[in-house]
Amino acid sequence: xxxxxxxxxxxxxxxxxxxxxxxxxxxxxxxxxxxxxxxxxxxxxxxxxxxxxxxxxxxxxxxxxxxxxxxxxxxxxxxxxxxxxxxxxxxxxxxxxxxxxxxxxxxxxxxxxxxxxxxxxxxxxx
Amino acid sequence: xxxxxxxxxxxxxxxxxxxxxxxxxxxxxxxxxxxxxxxxxxxxxxxxxxxxxxxxxxxxxxxxxxxxxxxxxxxxxxxxxxxxxxxxxxxxxxxxxxxxxxxxxxxxxxxxxxxxxxxxxxxxxxxxxxxxxxxxxxxxxxxxxxxxxxxxxxxxxxxxxxxxxxxxxxxxxxxxxxxxxxxxxxxxxxxxxxxxxxxxxxxxxxxxxxxxxxxxxxxxxxxxxxxxxxxxxxxxxxxxxxxxxxxxxxxxxxxxxxxxxxxxxxxxxxxxxxxxxxxxxxxxxxxxxxxxxxxxxxxxxxxxxxxxxxxxxxxxxxxxxxxxxxxxxxxxxxxxxxxxxxxxxxxxxxxxxxxxxxxxxxxxxxxxxxxxxxxxxxxxxxxxxxxxxxxxxxxxxxxxxxxxxxxxxxxxxxxxxxxxxxxxxxxxxxxxxxxxxxxxxxxxxxxxxxxxxxxxxxxxxxxxxxxxxxxxxxxxxxxxxxxxxxxxxxxxxxxxxxxxxxxxxxxxxxxxxxxxxxxxxxxxxxxxxxxxxxxxxxxxxxxxxxxxxxxxxxxxxxxxxxx
Numbered sequence: 001x002x003x004x005x006x007x008x009x010x011x012x013x014x015x016x017x018x019x020x021x022x023x024x025x026x027x028x029x030x031x032x033x034x035x036x037x038x039x040x041x042x043x044x045x046x047x048x049x050x051x052x053x054x055x056x057x058x059x060x061x062x063x064x065x066x067x068x069x070x071x072x073x074x075x076x077x078x079x080x081x082x083x084x085x086x087x088x089x090x091x092x093x094x095x096x097x098x099x100x101x102x103x104x105x106x107x108x109x110x111x112x113x114x115x116x117x118x119x120x121x122x123x124x125x126x
Numbered sequence: 127x128x129x130x131x132x133x134x135x136x137x138x139x140x141x142x143x144x145x146x147x148x149x150x151x152x153x154x155x156x157x158x159x160x161x162x163x164x165x166x167x168x169x170x171x172x173x174x175x176x177x178x179x180x181x182x183x184x185x186x187x188x189x190x191x192x193x194x195x196x197x198x199x200x201x202x203x204x205x206x207x208x209x210x211x212x213x214x215x216x217x218x219x220x221x222x223x224x225x226x227x228x229x230x231x232x233x234x235x236x237x238x239x240x241x242x243x244x245x246x247x248x249x250x251x252x253x254x255x256x257x258x259x260x261x262x263x264x265x266x267x268x269x270x271x272x273x274x275x276x277x278x279x280x281x282x283x284x285x286x287x288x289x290x291x292x293x294x295x296x297x298x299x300x301x302x303x304x305x306x307x308x309x310x311x312x313x314x315x316x317x318x319x320x321x322x323x324x325x326x327x328x329x330x331x332x333x334x335x336x337x338x339x340x341x342x343x344x345x346x347x348x349x350x351x352x353x354x355x356x357x358x359x360x361x362x363x364x365x366x367x368x369x370x371x372x373x374x375x376x377x378x379x380x381x382x383x384x385x386x387x388x389x390x391x392x393x394x395x396x397x398x399x400x401x402x403x404x405x406x407x408x409x410x411x412x413x414x415x416x417x418x419x420x421x422x423x424x425x426x427x428x429x430x431x432x433x434x435x436x437x438x439x440x441x442x443x444x445x446x447x448x449x450x451x452x453x454x455x456x457x458x459x460x461x462x463x464x465x466x467x468x469x470x471x472x473x474x475x476x477x478x479x480x481x482x483x484x485x486x487x488x489x490x491x492x493x494x495x496x497x498x499x500x501x502x503x504x505x506x507x508x509x510x511x512x513x514x515x516x517x518x519x520x521x522x523x524x525x526x527x528x529x530x531x532x533x534x535x536x537x538x539x540x541x542x543x544x545x546x547x548x549x550x551x552x553x554x555x556x557x558x559x560x561x562x563x564x565x566x567x568x569x570x571x572x573x574x575x576x577x578x579x580x581x582x583x584x585x586x587x588x589x590x591x592x593x594x595x596x597x598x599x600x601x602x603x604x605x606x607x608x609x610x611x612x613x614x615x616x617x618x619x620x621x622x623x624x625x626x627x628x629x630x631x632x633x634x635x636x637x638x639x640x641x642x643x644x645x646x647x648x649x650x651x652x653x654x655x656x657x658x659x660x661x662x663x664x665x666x667x668x669x670x671x672x673x674x675x676x677x678x679x680x681x682x683x684x685x686x687x688x689x
């Protein structure tokens with residue numbers, strides 16, 4: 001068993017599941033989308049990104065790219081949340097759809113990341 | 127690839143600090159959001175993520191704007207107290223790592239390599255790679271820079287590279303410290319580039335030279351490789367590798383010496399090519415009679431061959447500098463025993479003495495001792511490093527052969543003045559009579575201090591001439607020797623050699639020699655005639671005046687009139 005594989009696998013998959021947890025639910029209904037879950041998703045995504053840094057292989061680069069995409073999408077979602085809640089006039093309802101769809105995009109990137117990670121693991125002969 | 131290396135070094139080092147920052151920030155933010163507070167009206171509230179992130183950001187960086195949005199409760203303060211220690215330490219750890227990274231040796235090396243690579247890649251002109259920075263190559267760089275050649279230097283030692291950078295050569299010389307015998311380094315220096323014209327390796331260590339030469343040959347078979355070699359075996363090896371430009375300083379000195387004794391006129395010509403004038407002062411001519419050679423190493427043996435060839439009587443004192451130093455415990459020659467050695471070798475009746483050991487101080491003291499025995503003896507010294515020149519000068523030695531200078535002179539001619547070098551090889555084959563005729567001719571035409579220069583018949587160097595030839599006209603050398611003031615007269619110019627496109631040379635071509643495009647011409651002339659000649663072959667008006675007797679006519683009107 002490879003401890004490093006366990007840790008990186010844990011964070012990569014957790015990033016996806018948390019992302020999914022936030023994304024799942026009615027797009028208009030904000031009681032289905034917890035801000036805490038978004039926050040944790042962002043943090044775990046960051047950690048996953050950093051764990052992917054420093055791998056010089058082709059696959060490592062693509063993995064890093066998917067993580068960066070997910071990071072950007074989730075940060076954008078958080079920024080939209082902050083702006084619609086505190087800066088815009090009409091409150092959270094204005095940005096709701098944008099936030100959820102942004103996190104949906106991040107989910108897709110995380111999904112690709114997990115697939116690549118699994119592919120790499122299955123390919124390994126050790 | 128190397129700029130990538132820099133990025134990887136940074137990423138690898140910054141992984142842990144980044145993780146620490148993310149963890150500390152997220153833990154403290156979550157805590158602040160979860161712990162309930164009390165607003166200005168005493169109602170309970172929860173901090174939102176924006177406030178929490180804002181607060182942690184200024185707390186961790188110790189900016190500290192105070193408790194916002196409302197004054198904290200004790201529960202919050204307890205959490206903040208914990209947060210301060212966690213987040214501030216995490217933050218400082220990250221900053222500290224970053225600062226340490228900037229001073230990291232490996233990163234700095236990578237930065238230097240990437241800067242060097244970029245500069246070499248930006249070189250568009252032809253350039254030369256020189257390995258090792260020392261007295262010899264410094265001389266060489268000076269000479270090549272004067273010819274406008276671009277140079278890339280590799281030295282193992284960073285101190286040497288720093289020294290080179292302080293010299294401020296113009297045009298700028300790019301240097302890097304790296305393993306000189308590694309193929310990667312040579313590649314870094316641009317050996318595979320098309321405009322890399324030559325590689326010069328002049329280390330003291332013959333094996334190193336051979337190794338580099340072999341590598342260079344394998345990496346790029348089109349470049350001109352100039353190698354120093356001090357033994358016959360090594361030279362043989364190099365020749366087998368197909369390397370033509372081999373510099374053996376001992377052989378060069380011996381040749382020069384033999385030439386001076388047996389074919390003095392050719393010797394004068396050789397001196398002329400290396401910057402001496404045609405006037406030979408009394409003390410410069412080697413005397414006839416018996417010679418004594420001190421030191422029977424590589425140079426002593428080469429000198430012996432030269433002296434034998436010239437039928438000069440000579441005696442040897444087998445003296446090895448290292449052995450002498452360990453036996454006498456001093457680097458000085460000249461105690462009673464040494465004195466007797468010199469006497470026995472016949473210093474009293476000899477006409478010249480040569481000191482040819484590896485040690486400059488021993489060489490000098492040998493000659494000083496010999497002078498005590500025989501004040502009229504002609505003294506000749508081997509000087510190993512240029513640095514000692516002032517001592518040799520003040521010791522009033524009659525003739526000094528500075529090995530480093532001879533090496534750099536030859537390397538310079540090989541790389542920058544190939545035609546001149548070829549001319550040198552050609553004159554060695556000639557008789558002394560031939561040399562006498564040529565020196566007399568030179569003295570008559572160009573006085574005692576002619577300029578020697580080479581041009582190639584191409585547009586960039588001879589604009590008018592090349593275009594005229596390309597139009598299908600023919601020009602012979604006699605036309606080019608005419609004066610700009612009066613075309614019926616000859617200017618003070620002498621053509622020494624022409625090399626055509628097929629690499630065939632014609633020594634001292636006569637006036638009927640027909641010039642072709644891309645011929646290379648070696649010229650000797652006075653300073654004034656040089657300027658005139660260069661104007662003539664480049665300027666249409668002057669060219670047509672000399673060749674056809676009238677100024678160049680151009681334009682449509684002229685064409686119409688002709689038809």
